[in-house]
Amino acid sequence: NAGVTQTPKFQVLKTGQSMTLQCAQDMNHEYMSWYRQDPGMGLRLIHYSVGAGITDQGEVPNGYNVSRSTTEDFPLRLLSAAPSQTSVYFCASSYRGTSGSSPRETQYFGPGTRLLVL
Amino acid sequence: TQLLEQSPQFLSIQEGENLTVYCNSSSVFSSLQWYRQEPGEGPVLLVTVVTGGEVKKLKRLTFQFGDARKDSSLHITAAQPGDTGLYLCAGVGDSGAGSYQLTFGKGTKLSVIP
Numbered sequence: 001n002a003g004v005t006q007t008p009k010f011q012v013l014k015t016g017q018s019m020t021l022q023c024a025q026d027m028n029h030e031y032m033s034w035y036r037q038d039p040g041m042g043l044r045l046i047h048y049s050v051g052a053g054i055t056d057q058g059e060v061p062n063g064y065n066v067s068r069s070t071t072e073d074f075p076l077r078l079l080s081a082a083p084s085q086t087s088v089y090f091c092a093s094s095y096r097g098t099s100g101s102s103p104r105e106t107q108y109f110g111p112g113t114r115l116l117v118l
Numbered sequence: 119t120q121l122l123e124q125s126p127q128f129l130s131i132q133e134g135e136n137l138t139v140y141c142n143s144s145s146v147f148s149s150l151q152w153y154r155q156e157p158g159e160g161p162v163l164l165v166t167v168v169t170g171g172e173v174k175k176l177k178r179l180t181f182q183f184g185d186a187r188k189d190s191s192l193h194i195t196a197a198q199p200g201d202t203g204l205y206l207c208a209g210v211g212d213s214g215a216g217s218y219q220l221t222f223g224k225g226t227k228l229s230v231i232p
Contacts, residue, residue, distance in 0.1 A: 004160075033219070040127075042206065042224035043161070058219070090160050107151075107208075107220060109160030 002026050004110035006091050012116045013081040021076040021113050023091030029108070031094045032074040033058070034066065036087040037112075043090065049074055081117045089113045121145070122209055124223030132231050134196050139226045141207035142189040148210050150183055150190045151220065155204040166210075197230045204228075 007022045025032065033048035035058075045058030049068040063085060065077040074093075078085060094107040123142045131137055141150070149168040153161035165174050167183035167190060174181045178201075180193040194201055204227050208220040 035222075040224060042124075043208075043220075043222040045219060048219060092160075106163050106166065109162070111160055112158075 004091055004093055004108050006089075006110035006113050008113060009111065010114050012118065013078075014118050015082060017081050018077070018079050019081065021078075021089055021091075021115075023074045023076065023110060024072050025074075025091075025093040025108070026072065027093060027095070027108065028071060029093035029095045030071070032068065033092050033094075033107070034064070034074070034076045035090045035092065036060065036085075037090060038087050046076065046089075081115075083117045085115065086117045087115060089115060122207055122221055122223035124207055124226055126226060127224065128227050128229075130229040130231065131197055133198060137194050137197060137228070139192045139194075139205055139207075139228075140189070141191065141223050143209060143221075144188065145209070145221075146187050147221075148187075150187070151208045151210065152181055152190070152192055153206040153208060155206060155225075157203075161204075161206055194228075197228075199230045199232050202228055202230050 004025045030051050034046040035043040037043050044060050046060055046064050047058055047066040049055045052068050052071050055066050055068050068074050090112050091110045092107040125140050149166050151166045152164045154164055155161040165176055165181045167181055170185045170187045172183045178195045182191050204225045206225045207223045211219050
């Protein structure tokens with residue numbers, strides 16, 4: 001298992017450019033999510049999906065779009081990049097543990113994409 | 119909105135010392151998780167606590183979930199340089215789609231000096 005993979009690892013954009021951050025998992029997890037991590041702010045949820053074809057907004061969704069056409073992939077799109085979107089982006093996936101087992105709702109994180117918007 | 123307050127934000131200690139990190143909320147969570155993140159990597163789950171009052175031990179790390187399931191603590195005994203990293207607590211929502219979502223604290227950056 002490769003786990004959760006993210007591409008690219010680093011990206012520099014100019015204001016107004018668009019791009020897609022890729023995320024894939026090979027663990028057949030039903031739940032996938034995108035977070036951004038900024039200094040002193042912890043991890044904040046951008047969008048999440050509870051299964052193929054189902055997506056919903058998290059805490060900070062503005063400026064980002066997502067889709068979930070397959071169980072494996074959950075791309076994050078920036079339609080018109082802004083300097084405020086400079087951050088480290090993490091994709092995560094999870095399953096629900098079987099009844100009584102531990103750990104529950106374990107989230108597996110990818111290695112992150114570092115994005116700089118100039 | 120569920121919030122998790124984590125303290126302290128920064129902690130620098132000498133090797134061999136003990137420390138405690140706190141995670142507090144006014145909200146009830148179905149479970150609470152602790153992650154450790156090293157520079158340039160994603161967070162990695164250390165433990166999940168589920169039952170109010172639960173205590174779990176992972177070698178020199180002791181995790182406790184408050185009786186009311188609103189707070190948690192992480193205690194490290196005889197800290198070592200390998201414990202250096204960012205420690206994040208995360209609360210799991212109570213039901214439905216929220217039970218997949220994590221609410222993260224802002225993290226405690228721990229430095230253990232040899």
